[in-house]
Amino acid sequence: MSTGAGSTLVVVPTYNEASGIETLLDQALAADPALDILVVDDGSPDGTGDLVSKRAELEPRLRLLSRPSKQGLGRAYVAGFRLGLSEGYSRFIEMDADLSHDPCDLPRLIDASTEAGLVIGSRYVKGGSVEGWSRGRHALSAAANTYARIMLGHHIKDSTAGFRCYRREVLEALDLDSISSEGYAFQVEMTFRTRQAGFSVKEIPIAFRERSTGASKMSRQIVLEGMLWVTKTGLLNLHRRFT
Numbered sequence: 364m365s366t367g368a369g370s371t372l373v374v375v376p377t378y379n380e381a382s383g384i385e386t387l388l389d390q391a392l393a394a395d396p397a398l399d400i401l402v403v404d405d406g407s408p409d410g411t412g413d414l415v416s417k418r419a420e421l422e423p424r425l426r427l428l429s430r431p432s433k434q435g436l437g438r439a440y441v442a443g444f445r446l447g448l449s450e451g452y453s454r455f456i457e458m459d460a461d462l463s464h465d466p467c468d469l470p471r472l473i474d475a476s477t478e479a480g481l482v483i484g485s486r487y488v489k490g491g492s493v494e495g496w497s498r499g500r501h502a503l504s505a506a507a508n509t510y511a512r513i514m515l516g517h518h519i520k521d522s523t524a525g526f527r528c529y530r531r532e533v534l535e536a537l538d539l540d541s542i543s544s545e546g547y548a549f550q551v552e553m554t555f556r557t558r559q560a561g562f563s564v565k566e567i568p569i570a571f572r573e574r575s576t577g578a579s580k581m582s583r584q585i586v587l588e589g590m591l592w593v594t595k596t597g598l599l600n601l602h603r604r605f606t
């Protein structure tokens with residue numbers, strides 16, 4: 364793994380993604396010869412971690428961070444960011460393992476990071492799209508993003524998106540250990556904190572595809588966590604503005 368200034372670390376959290384992880388790794392490694400990949404696996408019972416560690420023995424640009432139990436998406440990213448920060452990476456990409464995010468978009472995300480502290484691969488700006496979702500899923504995502512815009516007072520169209528690139532100085536400025544959210548709320552909280560810390564956020568269009576393999580980890584609890592976090596933070600903000 365090539366560490367140091369100028370390099371990009373793609374952090375991929377996994378829980379039971381054995382069916383698609385090898386394709387994802389092949390495509391991401393080929394997308395840009397300058398990036399490294401860190402898979403953060405939470406002891407997947409389906410052997411995802413074993414597949415990654417075998418591949419990592421032959422591929423110096425790939426590494427596995429293995430954790431004993433499922434601790435949520437947010438904790439997995441924070442652990443990956445911490446490791447990458449300690450090794451001097453200058454850009455950090457978040458990417459799902461389920462092939463919903465197209466590795467061909469990696470170079471565009473990295474290029475755009477010269478213009479903003481956080482670049483979001485957005486489904487909802489002009490040119491962005493979603494393929495394979497039910498009407499209910501579309502409605503849930505649209506409602507979550509609209510609610511976040513109203514409550515948090517931002518204009519970001521896709522603050523729940525999980526395909527994004529942070530510049531090093533953004534992650535250094537945020538108190539990562541104090542980030543409380545685990546699921547979708549993690550993305551919204553990170554976006555909110557990035558703006559609060561004074562960094563710019565840019566959205567670039569991506570085509571998102573519903574996973575065709577493996578099982579979603581989305582749950583009612585994760586949706587509820589997101590709604591509660593946005594409501595609490597929005598109200599606290601309003602209170603601060605008027606007192």
Ligand SMILES: Nc1nc2c(ncn2[C@@H]2O[C@H](COP(=O)(O)OP(=O)(O)OP(=O)(O)O)[C@@H](O)[C@H]2O)c(=O)[nH]1
Pocket residue numbers: 375376377378379380403404405433434435436439458459460461463574578579580581
């Ligand atoms: N390490 C780790 N990874 C997780 C955890 N929960 C989810 N993930 C990974 O996070 C990524 C996003 O999870 P998904 O299940 O695809 O969730 P989603 O993309 O928000 O929802 P879908 O649209 O239903 O796929 C995937 O790569 C998961 O394997 C967790 O607790 N720990």
Ligand SMILES: [Mg+2]
Pocket residue numbers: 459461463574
């Ligand atoms: Mg997914």
